[in-house]
Amino acid sequence: MRIELNEEQKQIVATVREITQGEFKPRGLQVMDGTFPWENIRRLADIGVLGMAVPEEFGGLGLPVFDTALVLEEIAKGCYVTAMAVLGEVGVQTRIIATYAPGHIKERILPGVCTGEHILAICMTEPDAGTDVANYRTNVDIRGDRLVLNGTKTLISRAIEASMFVVFTRVDRAPGREGIGCVLVEQGTPGLKVTGSFHTMGGEFLHEVQFEDCELPPDNLVIREDGFRRLLSAFNTQRCLNPSISLGLAEGAFDEAVHYMRERSAFGRRIGDFQGMRWKLADMFRDIEAGRGLLYRACATADPFPDPFLAATAKIYCNEMAIRVTSEAIQVHGGYGFTDEYLVSRLYRGARYGTLGGGTTETLKNLIGKRLMEGEESADGILALLLDA
Structure with a gap:
C-alpha cells in the first residue's frame, strides 16, 4: 500500500514542520515545568490547525483523521507538550461535540475551538476506575428541566x-456500561472544582476535578441513548491520534540521533562510522516505518471514526516502538542524552505516556485477542481477517 499525500496535505505538513522546527523546538524546554504553551497554541490557531476536527460550517477545516494525525506527528517531533495541547482541540472531545451535540451548542463552542478561545478537557478516568468504565461512579441525575452532576x-x-x-x-x-453517557460542563459552573495537580515526567500538569451538585441545562446531556457504543466509536479516533504523537516522538529522536552520529567523533572517527551504531539506526528506521504503515492504514478507515481493531493494533505498536526508539536515541547521545537540554531526553519522557492514555496496552491486546478468537476462519488466514475488519 502506497500513501500519496495530496497538495493540501503536503502544504499543511510543510507549514507545521517549519513552525515546529523553527519556533516550538527551540523553546521546548521552557514548557517542561507545566506551563501551558499558549504562544504555540495561538500560532497554530492562526493557520487553522486547531479547527481540523471542526466542520467548515462552524469555522473549521473539517479534515479527516489522517490529516490530523499527520499534523500531530510533525508537532511531536519538536515538542511533546504542544502536541498534547493540540490533541485536546482536535481529538475525541471536539469530535463528540461536532458529532452529537445540539446545533446551538456547536455554534457556541466550535468556532472558539478554532481560534483557541475554547480549550476543551475530556474527563474519563476516576480514582477507582480508568479503563473499567462499567464501574464509573460519576453520575448525572435528570431532574425535570435540569441535570445535576x-x-x-x-x-x-x-x-x-x-x-x-x-x-x-x-x-x-443506570448500571453497567449501558448506563454511560456524556455531559458538557462549563468552567465556572457552581460545584466544579479543580482539587489536585500532578506534574508529569512529560512536562504537563494533570489534575483532579470534582463535581458537587453541578446544575446543568438539559441540552448539556449530549449522549444518553446507546451512549457506551457511541462514545467508544468516537474514542477510536484517540487511538489513532495518540500513536501519531508517538510516531512523531520516535521520528524526532531518530533525526536527532542521525545528526549527532554525523557530528560526534570518538577514537578519531565519526561515531556513525562504527557498525554497532549503524545497526542502531537501521533498527530505529525499520521500527518507525513499520509503525507508520500500521497507523496510516488505521487512519484511512475513519468514516468518521477509525476501525477499532486496526486503531488498537496501530496504537500498541507505535506506543511501544516510540519508547524503544527514543531510548536508543538517548544511548546514541551518551551522557548528554540524559540531560534536559537535549531534545532526546524530553522526547523519551513524552513517549512513556503513550501506552497509558487512550486505552492501555493490556486492554487493547485483550480487544485484539477477542476479535481474533471470534473471527471466522479463512483460507487466506489472518491477512484476510484484517482486510475484512
Whole structure:
C-alpha cells in the first residue's frame, strides 16, 4: 500500500514542520515545568490547525483523521507538550461535540475551538476506575428541566485552562456500561472544582476535578441513548491520534540521533562510522516505518471514526516502538542524552505516556485477542481477517 499525500496535505505538513522546527523546538524546554504553551497554541490557531476536527460550517477545516494525525506527528517531533495541547482541540472531545451535540451548542463552542478561545478537557478516568468504565461512579441525575452532576475525575489534562469539560458519566444511576453517557460542563459552573495537580515526567500538569451538585441545562446531556457504543466509536479516533504523537516522538529522536552520529567523533572517527551504531539506526528506521504503515492504514478507515481493531493494533505498536526508539536515541547521545537540554531526553519522557492514555496496552491486546478468537476462519488466514475488519 502506497500513501500519496495530496497538495493540501503536503502544504499543511510543510507549514507545521517549519513552525515546529523553527519556533516550538527551540523553546521546548521552557514548557517542561507545566506551563501551558499558549504562544504555540495561538500560532497554530492562526493557520487553522486547531479547527481540523471542526466542520467548515462552524469555522473549521473539517479534515479527516489522517490529516490530523499527520499534523500531530510533525508537532511531536519538536515538542511533546504542544502536541498534547493540540490533541485536546482536535481529538475525541471536539469530535463528540461536532458529532452529537445540539446545533446551538456547536455554534457556541466550535468556532472558539478554532481560534483557541475554547480549550476543551475530556474527563474519563476516576480514582477507582480508568479503563473499567462499567464501574464509573460519576453520575448525572435528570431532574425535570435540569441535570445535576456529582463525582470525581482524575488525571485530567488542561483542567485549569479549559473552558469546557466533556465528561463521561453514568446517567440517572443506570448500571453497567449501558448506563454511560456524556455531559458538557462549563468552567465556572457552581460545584466544579479543580482539587489536585500532578506534574508529569512529560512536562504537563494533570489534575483532579470534582463535581458537587453541578446544575446543568438539559441540552448539556449530549449522549444518553446507546451512549457506551457511541462514545467508544468516537474514542477510536484517540487511538489513532495518540500513536501519531508517538510516531512523531520516535521520528524526532531518530533525526536527532542521525545528526549527532554525523557530528560526534570518538577514537578519531565519526561515531556513525562504527557498525554497532549503524545497526542502531537501521533498527530505529525499520521500527518507525513499520509503525507508520500500521497507523496510516488505521487512519484511512475513519468514516468518521477509525476501525477499532486496526486503531488498537496501530496504537500498541507505535506506543511501544516510540519508547524503544527514543531510548536508543538517548544511548546514541551518551551522557548528554540524559540531560534536559537535549531534545532526546524530553522526547523519551513524552513517549512513556503513550501506552497509558487512550486505552492501555493490556486492554487493547485483550480487544485484539477477542476479535481474533471470534473471527471466522479463512483460507487466506489472518491477512484476510484484517482486510475484512
